[in-house]
Amino acid sequence: MADPRTMFEKIWQRHVVVDRDDGYTLLYIDRHLMHDGSAPAFARLQARGMKVRRPDRSFATPDHYILTSSSRPQDIADPQQRHLVEVIKENCDADGVTVFPAGDPRQGIIHVVGPEQGLTQPGLLIVCGDSHTSTHGALGALAFGIGSSEVTHVMATQCLWQRKPKAMRINVDGTLGEGITGKDIILAIIARIGAAGAVGHVMEYAGSAIRALSMEGRLTLCNMSIEAGGRAGMVAPDDTTFTYLQGKPFAPKGENWDKAMALWKSLPTDEGATFDREVTLNAAEIAPMVTWGTSPEDALSVTARVPDPASAPDQTKQESMRRALDYMDLKPGTPMEQVAVDRVFIGSCTNSRIEDLRLAAKVAKGRKAQVPAWVVAGSGLIKAQAEAEGLDKIFRDAGFEWREPGCSMCIGVNGDTGLPGQRIASTSNRNFVGRQGQGVRTHLVSPAMAAAAAVTGRFTDVRKMLG
Ligand SMILES: CC(C)[C@H](C(=O)O)[C@@H](O)C(=O)O
Numbered sequence: 293m294a295d296p297r298t299m300f301e302k303i304w305q306r307h308v309v310v311d312r313d314d315g316y317t318l319l320y321i322d323r324h325l326m327h328d329g330s331a332p333a334f335a336r337l338q339a340r341g342m343k344v345r346r347p348d349r350s351f352a353t354p355d356h357y358i359l360t361s362s363s364r365p366q367d368i369a370d371p372q373q374r375h376l377v378e379v380i381k382e383n384c385d386a387d388g389v390t391v392f393p394a395g396d397p398r399q400g401i402i403h404v405v406g407p408e409q410g411l412t413q414p415g416l417l418i419v420c421g422d423s424h425t426s427t428h429g430a431l432g433a434l435a436f437g438i439g440s441s442e443v444t445h446v447m448a449t450q451c452l453w454q455r456k457p458k459a460m461r462i463n464v465d466g467t468l469g470e471g472i473t474g475k476d477i478i479l480a481i482i483a484r485i486g487a488a489g490a491v492g493h494v495m496e497y498a499g500s501a502i503r504a505l506s507m508e509g510r511l512t513l514c515n516m517s518i519e520a521g522g523r524a525g526m527v528a529p530d531d532t533t534f535t536y537l538q539g540k541p542f543a544p545k546g547e548n549w550d551k552a553m554a555l556w557k558s559l560p561t562d563e564g565a566t567f568d569r570e571v572t573l574n575a576a577e578i579a580p581m582v583t584w585g586t587s588p589e590d591a592l593s594v595t596a597r598v599p600d601p602a603s604a605p606d607q608t609k610q611e612s613m614r615r616a617l618d619y620m621d622l623k624p625g626t627p628m629e630q631v632a633v634d635r636v637f638i639g640s641c642t643n644s645r646i647e648d649l650r651l652a653a654k655v656a657k658g659r660k661a662q663v664p665a666w667v668v669a670g671s672g673l674i675k676a677q678a679e680a681e682g683l684d685k686i687f688r689d690a691g692f693e694w695r696e697p698g699c700s701m702c703i704g705v706n707g708d709t710g711l712p713g714q715r716i717a718s719t720s721n722r723n724f725v726g727r728q729g730q731g732v733r734t735h736l737v738s739p740a741m742a743a744a745a746a747v748t749g750r751f752t753d754v755r756k757m758l759g
Pocket residue numbers: 329356421422423424437703
């Protein structure tokens with residue numbers, strides 16, 4: 293029998309065009325996903341008189357610069373941003389690339405749209421000029437972010453030079469408590485291994501708690517692999533994956549489905565395959581998580597207290613903790629549940645899918661938001677589905693704002709920002725200094741925890757509010 297291989301190894305090998313002596317490998321790309329930020333890469337391609345080589349393998353939608361107050365690009369006040377949103381459609385149309393433009397019901401955040409359209413499939417090699425491309429690994433694809441010049445390279449050649457990453461497995465065994473989500477798992481993982489804990493590695497998430505996760509939960513988990521420094525995140529395809537994919541617009545049909553299934557079932561890591569590193573967590577020990585600092589690794593249970601820099605192992609760490617606490621305006625020893633929030637944001641490619649909105653609505657139902665709270669669905673289709681289920685009404689009745697799909701306040705390059713000094717409970721993936729606006733203090737939480745913060749005005753253990 294052949295040597296046991298990891299899922300990453302199997303997918304990597306299927307895409308090797310050539311191995312070069314200097315350690316670089318030319319890989320064939322199955323899917324190239326693009327967003328409005330890919331416009332400069334397109335311009336470079338055009339400057340060389342070239343067109344997209346495989347338009348049938350390329351897909352785009354505007355997300356970063358789109359407004360969430362209106363889906364009409366004409367309403368974007370900043371001419372440069374309006375140009376990015378409009379030109380991606382023009383470029384795609386000119387080269388025959390499928391695009392879901394502003395105003396199209398399928399438009400949304402590219403990492404939400406890919407899986408939703410069935411473009412993301414097990415065994416595929418997927419790239420996009422965006423670090424959160426790791427999201428797509430939730431379906432058993434190998435998916436990673438690339439730089440802008442690499443985007444042009446893929447447009448021109450459908451290939452990409454890469455150094456082979458190492459493989460790491462994160463095992464999460466046991467049963468999650470009620471109200472604990474994929475977001476809490478990934479924050480617990482990053483708190484454990486650190487924001488650089490997986491640098492140079494592809495992370496495979498395994499174990500009974502991962503198998504029990506829905507597709508949405510797995511997408512959240514893989515989305516934040518990059519926040520642990522991982523090159524990619526993956527979950528082996530199983531019945532959850534197949535059920536999710538079946539019938540999606542770009543999923544294989546009929547005989548092709550059966551063929552695809554045969555391949556997909558061969559992808560999971562073989563028994564006895566070895567990883568460069570393994571980490572194990574117990575799902576039962578994971579509480580609703582909240583970040584206190586300015587890195588996703590600064591995460592702890594909502595029942596904990598703001599940590600004391602004096603307890604840090606070395607001086608460098610002590611100083612960085614002090615800086616973070618200063619920016620976040622938090623005092624060591626304060627119970628997280630006593631920290632009041634000024635705003636709430638439910639959205640982003642981490643947590644804007646239907647299950648996220650259902651969970652947040654369950655907490656918001658019959659209660660009243662104490663602070664401004666936004667709900668931004670990840671795509672037009674999710675927004676429509678939520679409306680069909682009456683979730684928008686639950687949110688509106690509870691005083692939440694229901695907006696158009698896009699990256700929105702996850703990054704704030706689109707006008708959706710907080711005010712200096714505001715503290716935001718956010719379902720996004722980055723709590724960096726200034727990420728949601730100058731001087732804004734971001735705390736990463738799950739959609740359930742965000743809704744709980746909205747209706748209580750402070751961080752509240754959502755377990756007390758469910759059931
Ligand atoms: C703008 C884009 C390139 C960037 C990324 O790579 O992730 C953004 O999506 C982000 O989340 O910071």
